Amino acid sequence: MAEINHFEYGWITPALSYALSVLGSVLGLIFAGRIRAASSAGQRVWWGLLAAWALGGTAIWTMHFMAMLGFAVAGSRIRYDVPVTVASALIAVAAVGIGLAIVGTGRLSVVRVLAGGLFTGLGVAAMHYTGMAAMRLNGQLGYDAVRVGLSVLIAVVAATVALWLAVTVRRGAAIFASALVMGVAVNGMHFTGMSALSVHVHEQRGEVAGAEVGALLIPIVLLVIFGVVGLVYALLAAPTDEDRAAAAYLEARRAPASAVSGQAAIDSPDPVGLRARSTLARPGAPFPSRRDHPPR
Template identity: 65%
Template sequence: MSGQIHHFEYGVITPVLSYALSVLGSVLALTCAVRAREADSTGRRARWIAGASIALGGTAIWTMHFIAMLGFGVEGTTIRYGVPLTVVSLVLAIVSVGIGLSLVGFGRANFVKILGGGLFTGVGVAAMHYTGMAGMQLDGTIRYDPVPVVLSVLIAVVAAIVALWLSVRVRGGWAIAGSALIMGVAVNGMHFTGMTAMRVELHSETVRHTGVTSGTLLVPIVVGVIVGVIGLVYAMLSAPSDEDRAALAYIESRRNAGAAPGPGPADGAGPAPAGPPAGRGRRGVIAAGDAFAPQPPRAPTPGGSGFHGFEPRKKT
C-alpha cells in the first residue's frame, strides 16, 4: 500500500525557515570567499575556504535540508533518522563544497576549474541529499522516480557551478545579498525536486527502529548553527578587509601629514617667515627683524654725563 506523503505538515513555517537558512549560509560563504581572495598567505586563504565550506555545505545546504525535512511526514508510519548516515550526509556536504571551493580558490580561476569543481560539488550535494534520505527509518520501502532524481542532480550541478562562479566574482554587500537570494532558491529547488521523486510502499507489520526523532536532532543542530554563525561573524569582524585596510592607511597618512613640521628656510621650500615690523631707534631706521633685537650699550664719552648729545656745562 502506498503511503500518503506530506511535505508541509507545519504549513509554510518549514520552507520559509529552510530558505532563510540557505540564504544566511550563502551570505556567510560568499563573504568568506571574498576574504579568501584577499588573503595574503596560503594558510589564511585555506582557513577562509574552510569557513566558506562550513557555511555553504553545513548551513546553506545540509541544515536547510534537515529543517525542510521537519515538515515531511508519511501517513501510517512514524519517521526516525539513523545517526551514522545522517552524520555521513553532513560530512559529504561540507567536503564536496570544500573541494569545489579549493579548486577555484587556489591559483588562477578559469572556466575549466569552475566547471569541474561545480560538477564535483553538485554530485556531492546530490549524494548528500539521498544519503540523508537513506538514513530515514519508517515502516515501508522508499522508491524514487528516475526523472525527478536526474532533474534534481542537474539542478545541484548547475547551482554548484553558479555558486563557484559567484565565489570568485562577487564583491560588495549588495552583490553578495542578491547572489545569496538566488543561491537559496537553487538549493531549495534541488531539495524539493528530489523529494517529489520519493514514493513509499508501507509494510503491513510495524518494526521497531533504532534511530532518533527529528526533535532529538534539532537541538544539537540549532546549537551547532548558532556557534558556527557566531564564530564566522567574529572571524570576519576580527580580520579587516581590503577596504578596511585602505581606509586605515588613508587615516594614518592624514594623521602623519598633520603632525609633520612644515619646511624651514634651510629646506629651500619657501621664504623665511616675516619677522616683526621695522622700528626706529637712535641710529635711525632699523632693518626689519632687528627692531626688537637688544642693542649693545654705548660707552659714555669722557667727562660726560653718559647722555649722548649733551655736554656738561662749564663753570664760569
C-alpha cells in the first residue's frame, strides 16, 4: 500500500480551499435569499442559477480541486481525466440548483428542506467521488466503506443545513457566520472522504495518461476569478429594495402630473379652433364635408 500525503504543500492548500468555500457560501446565501423575494419566475430562475454556481461551483467544486492540489501518492505521478473532471463540476452545480429549486419554490416546510438536503447531499458526494475517479495514477484505488458512508452522511447533513440557511438567513453578520460553518462542513466532508482512500501502486510503472495538475490549474484559477467577479457584478447591478421603492415613488409622482397637464390642455379655451385643425391635420383624419360647415 502506497504512502498518501494530503498536505504536500503544508497548510496552503487547505487554507485556500476553506477560503474558497466560505467565499462561495457567502455569495450563494445572498443569492439564495433573493429567490423567495423575487417578484417573477424569471427572477427566481436567475437568482437560483447564480446561487447554484456560487455554492456548487465555487464553495464545493473549486474547494475540492484546490484541496486536491495537495494530494500526492508516493511512487506515482497523478494526472486527471479532463471530461470526468468537468462532469464532476456539472454534478455539483446541478445538485445544488435542484436542491434550491425544491426549497425555494412553494411553501417552505420541513419535508422540502429534508428532501432538498438529501438530494443535494447525495449530489455533492457524487461530485466528490466522481472527481476522485478522474485521477489517473500508476496504481489501484481502494475505499473504506465506513468512512465513505460517513462522508456521505456529512454531505447530506451539511447540504440540509446549507439549504435551510439559504432560505432563512438574511442579515449580513448571520450570513457570514453561516458561511464559516458551511466552509467547515464542506471541507470536513472532503477530507473525510479522502481519508477513506487507499492506493496500491503497481510494481511495473507505465505511462500515466491525462492532464497534469499544472495544466488544469491556470484555467481553473481564471474560471474562479472571472466567476467570482461576475457573481459580484450581478449582485451589485441588481436593483435593491430602496431602488424599487424610489422608482415606484417617482412613477406615482409622475402619473398625476401627466394626467393634470392633459386635462388642462383639454379644458383650455380654443377660440380659433387650433386644436380641431391640428386633429384634422393628422394623417388618416376624415376630411370635412359641406355638412360640417354651417351655411353663411
